[in-house]
Amino acid sequence: MTVTSPKGFRAAGVAAGLKSTGALDLALVVNDGPDATAAGVFTANRVKAAPVLWTQQILKGRAVKAVVLNSGGANACTGPGGFQDTHATAEFVASRLGGMGAGQVAVCSTGLIGERLPMPKLLSGVEGASKALAKAGGFAAAEAIMTTDTRPKIVEITGDGWTVGGMAKGAGMLAPALATMLCVLTTDAVAGADALDEALREACRVSFDRVDSDGCMSTNDTVLLLASGASGIEPTQEELTAAVTQACHDLAQQLLADAEGHTKQIAIEVVNADSEEDAVIVGREIARNNLVKTALFGNDPNWGRILAAVGVTDAVYEPDELNVAINDVWVCRNGAAAEDRSKVDLSGVKVHITVDLNAGDHTATVWTNDLSHAYVHENSAYSS
Amino acid sequence: MTVTSPKGFRAAGVAAGLKSTGALDLALVVNDGPDATAAGVFTANRVKAAPVLWTQQILKGRAVKAVVLNSGGANACTGPGGFQDTHATAEFVASRLGGMGAGQVAVCSTGLIGERLPMPKLLSGVEGASKALAKAGGFAAAEAIMTTDTRPKIVEITGDGWTVGGMAKGAGMLAPALATMLCVLTTDAVAGADALDEALREACRVSFDRVDSDGCMSTNDTVLLLASGASGIEPTQEELTAAVTQACHDLAQQLLADAEGHTKQIAIEVVNADSEEDAVIVGREIARNNLVKTALFGNDPNWGRILAAVGVTDAVYEPDELNVAINDVWVCRNGAAAEDRSKVDLSGVKVHITVDLNAGDHTATVWTNDLSHAYVHENSAYSS
Incomplete structure (x- = not known):
């Protein structure tokens, strides 16, 4: 193979x-x-x-x-x-x-x-x-x-x-x-x-x-x-x-x-987007957000940081119509707290985030890793 | 006051x-x-x-x-x-x-x-x-x-x-x-x-x-x-x-x-840009690059990562006309290695990066911090 x-x-x-x-x-x-x-x-x-x-x-x-x-x-x-x-x-x-x-x-x-x-x-x-x-x-x-x-x-x-x-x-x-x-x-x-x-x-x-x-x-x-x-x-x-x-x-x-120093493999699925491009843009913005990535490293279902990342994009959506699930627990509905975040189990390596933009019927998934101590270590020591 | x-x-x-x-x-x-x-x-x-x-x-x-x-x-x-x-x-x-x-x-x-x-x-x-x-x-x-x-x-x-x-x-x-x-x-x-x-x-x-x-x-x-x-x-x-x-x-x-968990205060001065906007865009892209930030945390004058960050932007420049200095040592000229990188002293808290785009006469400085273990720690523990 x-x-x-x-x-x-x-x-x-x-x-x-x-x-x-x-x-x-x-x-x-x-x-x-x-x-x-x-x-x-x-x-x-x-x-x-x-x-x-x-x-x-x-x-x-x-x-x-x-x-x-x-x-x-x-x-x-x-x-x-x-x-x-x-x-x-x-x-x-x-x-x-x-x-x-x-x-x-x-x-x-x-x-x-x-x-x-x-x-x-x-x-x-x-x-x-x-x-x-x-x-x-x-x-x-x-x-x-x-x-x-x-x-x-x-x-x-x-x-x-x-x-x-x-x-x-x-x-x-x-x-x-x-x-x-x-x-x-x-x-x-x-x-x-x-x-x-x-x-x-x-x-x-x-x-x-x-x-x-x-x-x-x-x-x-x-x-x-x-x-x-x-x-x-x-x-x-x-x-x-x-x-x-x-x-x-x-x-x-x-x-x-096998990404450097990760502890999580994170799938960010953006659903109900106005276009596939919007879904990818939103997924990528979340994937690149260091505060989201460090929160997940700490097993913290901090959906507020996810919304803050969505807010940086030009994608079609209304802030008070956003829904977010972390490992299938809908911690955010209509832009505000919903299910109890303590229900979210982040103990595993795989994390699935669903972001519902409520703006259409397009979907895309972006994959990323968390930001860990080991990432910092590996990348500060790479050439030395 | x-x-x-x-x-x-x-x-x-x-x-x-x-x-x-x-x-x-x-x-x-x-x-x-x-x-x-x-x-x-x-x-x-x-x-x-x-x-x-x-x-x-x-x-x-x-x-x-x-x-x-x-x-x-x-x-x-x-x-x-x-x-x-x-x-x-x-x-x-x-x-x-x-x-x-x-x-x-x-x-x-x-x-x-x-x-x-x-x-x-x-x-x-x-x-x-x-x-x-x-x-x-x-x-x-x-x-x-x-x-x-x-x-x-x-x-x-x-x-x-x-x-x-x-x-x-x-x-x-x-x-x-x-x-x-x-x-x-x-x-x-x-x-x-x-x-x-x-x-x-x-x-x-x-x-x-x-x-x-x-x-x-x-x-x-x-x-x-x-x-x-x-x-x-x-x-x-x-x-x-x-x-x-x-x-x-x-x-x-x-x-x-006083930024969370930093060990460096980094000024990124972009000079000879085609416009002030170009200078800011390039400075910001470098400031946001995790590989640049972890390198500086590790006291590593890794100018290649700086060039890779510049390469992501749409600013006006030619890759083989880029010059980079770290703390006044011109480690990169014309897009390739120049002065010996071991001459760069990164032991202090303040770091000054100069990026010469060779494309005009505009300048801007963007300030950032490094990406450290402490940053990861503080931001993974914030809400818990």
Whole structure:
């Protein structure tokens, strides 16, 4: 159940010495075809890492035959030299693997911003990975892209004779416009680049885009979808989109469950909104509110802070028609206290908040985590 | 140096039993005239507490003869009953003080959202406060409006024969659109309501509006400016605006220095922006970024996170033309690493970040705090 589950893919994960711990830190995923169609979705941050700029550019060719990913360094805010490093990495991968040009090699990096990558180590890692490529290499690849993740995130969705596989990493900087840091999805379905693009955009919109762990948008977020066509089966657009969406949703929930220093996994379901956009805006505002997040860390069903967060948005609603439930206890009706808040049981890891805007019939769910001592600790100690 | 420094004002602070600790929790400020002009600025949150709705309404009359303020309960999200409580409080103040109608009594509340106020206690406190009113009561009033504040915030600015005095409270929910929770400013200058309004709006715009401690907007934020005219002196608009701005800036810095659980007071100066609005937008985005705030808590000059925050905005700039200094060390030039980050000394409480957008000649400074273990602790334990 990894990127190598679909036919036509091999992968590897090796230790290139980019992480001081000696852990796996370089992954290679290769599409052996027969097809090499691809689609990608990237961070909306205007400060984009070199590998994001590179991969956005090569995707215009709509063919990707290999993806090289490293942890241990984001190669973001590294100037023209950083871009040259990415270019050189792609060239080196192409030369080692053969049968492709650098323009068919996607590059992803994750780690600390602002420092150049140690290129001799990285290229030596590529050398090793290219020799280690195997059908069984998906697990090692998923492990090699981890940073503060405590476990690899992998997925497999089975279609009718075809498969979608995937891996992701990300435990912080899970952000409004794109929650993942890095994600590679593979499929042996036969699918053109347009079909892949449509499936991937729709999948991200309702999965990664709706996870907002800490409101911080990464410079490196990349989600790639590669199709080998090796199953010989061409699913309908609906089937493809459904499978890719399911894979993204599964991985997004794995990210949420492994977010830095969380103690709660919080689903914020906004119902009866005037539009789906309104529902997402309200859900995101609550998800990003530090006072809501700290209250939930303290097992405090503080619905007043939820209303204060809703009040910041331009969504359609009347303040005195808002209802809020926490774990199915309607603690607020018509903008004021209702059921006894002491009835709310917040002892579990999962929290479900329902916000009823009373303004229409649209719904959306945004997922987030609480704000804990451990979050502060991990993020104040990250680079030191 | 309090609200009673200017001529024509008396105040009191008493313990009405709203706080379980027995601390002062009810304040009364009375304008003895001869004038009773007033202006107010309120939270932009659409979920507004009952006292905000009340005070916004009575300010249309442009005359305020008394302000009653309570801590120990925000009277927000309390429905029609909560609004009736505010109305009854104003009526009671007017009846006890005489010489005014309820429509000349402003009401401010602060504390937990979503719970009704214990009215018998509150009105009994008003009774006591009305008897305790004194020229020397400004200190007690400032103490009575504190919630998680560790010290009262007071100010006095001296003009040429006239004075501006003030008090403020606020240690959390210091927010983008209005940072204060509650602030009452007084002056014995002769000034019409329009002049007060102009002075107060300009003062808030460059002071409270630019303090963003934790990005959370309150339901209760209120800043009032009352003029007694007792000095007999009418300053120019420029003089009045300058004095009120100085008073607001001073109080805003006191709020920042007493923000919940902070270890740093951070000034984010954005220079060479295309517009002042751009500078504020960029400053605020950095101020609200949890990864920047936790890095500074950990004494980590992590400029990459600053760039990632800038990248979220629509401000005019080119990513490869951004420069960043932390405490005057230019750690980033042209979007990449420059001076050695180990040169940055973050051992002090005050941190100065300079972000050069290289896009124009406008400047603005936004003030914030770091995100610490203590912030998480205080805000997860607030209502329990």
